[in-house]
């Protein structure tokens with residue numbers, strides 16, 4: 310799978326993807342283009358030094374968003390690109406642009422959406438005295454930070470946390486979970502659709518794959534009126550809402566498949582960092 314990463318600034322998520330590919334933890338994925346809309350972007354300079362394929366579509370050189378997006382489209386179409394990854398890309402894309410690449414654009418956002426769309430998420434979390442913060446990787450639709458959620462990761466907010474330290478703590482997780490989400494897409498364990506995200510053509514609930522602070526993951530799989538909610542705990546699988554006597558072959562099949570997916574994702578995370586071992 311070929312990805313293009315769109316950046317505007319520091320580009321640390323783009324670099325994390327590059328490193329994951331180099332290390333071999335992100336398999337069958339090629340970073341075929343790094344696009345910056347800002348000529349001053351530090352990440353863009355770093356990508357060039359690393360010898361990655363780069364393109365500048367300088368937002369200041371265009372009089373209208375239409376002209377900018379036409380050039381952006383042209384640039385993307387010069388390369389084989391299966392997925393556009395917005396990683397700190399500070400520009401809202403038009404409905405027309407998003408439609409052109411429908412279900413092929415994802416974004417990483419530093420909050421547990423739908424909470425705190427837009428900017429200054431860390432500040433908002435602290436102002437609200439939230440005990441949890443996190444990141445969201447979602448499909449991009451025409452409405453800002455509102456597309457179907459692929460994955461979320463929660464972190465705890467300590468009393469002593471500052472905006473800077475909260476941002477730094479979350480960034481470590483961004484660098485881990487963005488490659489993981491892309492790996493699952495590349496393997497087709499997760500498929501992107503306009504209004505939802507799928508596993509094996511089964512619709513996933515609206516929180517995507519939700520990792521808590523201990524790295525236990527929960528997926529809700531749509532199943533008639535009673536969704537199947539599955540959590541992957543340290544000691545095995547926990548399904549919250551299916552009574553054994555009502556379990557059908559179809560439910561069993563869904564549970565097994567989700568368990569396999571979560572086990573595999575968990576193994577992937579542990580391989581990246583042994584400090585991630587779940588507590589308890």
Ligand code: GRF
Pocket residue numbers: 316317318319320321322323352396397398417418419480483
């Ligand atoms: C990240 O926090 C990302 O979630 C948000 O913008 C920031 C980009 O950081 N969308 P970097 O440019 O990847 O270092």
